[in-house]
């Protein structure tokens with residue numbers, strides 16, 4: 001399999017992925033293997049990330065998926081290029097997906113974008129930093145607006161971000177650390193800062 005950044009000449013699922021494939025196919029009705037196309041794309045992308053350090057789906061992987069699910073390759077290309085979560089070109093070790101949709105924009109996503117650019121040297125969307133560590137992508141609502149602005153790094157959501165917390169996060173990633181995801185202000189999920197103000201007890205207290 002190819003190093004990060006180079007398109008491989010061939011692709012096959014490794015033993016770890018094959019174990020997952022058996023589980024995936026078992027979830028769908030017999031005779032309808034094409035239903036497994038999306039999870040197999042995800043699996044191929046994760047295998048590429050694990051093996052090469054760049055989580056993306058090359059065409060040879062799409063061809064292999066087409067063979068495994070019994071469809072023409074174009075059917076897999078159509079799906080892979082439709083969904084933003086599939087990377088059809090190489091990405092850095094850390095894929096920074098910055099939400100700039102209205103709620104995040106109103107809460108300061110531009111600061112997050114500028115901080116990412118300063119810390120990585122990346123100028124344009126879809127660009128990868130010179131050291132191969134970061135790729136920056138602009139995304140629409142990530143469904144976590146209640147903790148806007150949101151920066152997704154690979155599978156993790158970092159929330160309530162600003163310039164300072166973004167620079168701190170990227171510096172930690174460069175050192176090889178993985179800060180805990182969630183609200184960088186320490187909010188419990190989407191509760192107010194300082195802790196929940198309602199539903200603070202699980203016990204039932206009947207009205208007098």
Ligand code: FES
Pocket residue numbers: 099100101102103104105140141142143144145146148149150
């Ligand atoms: S607008 Fe950014 S998470 Fe919804």
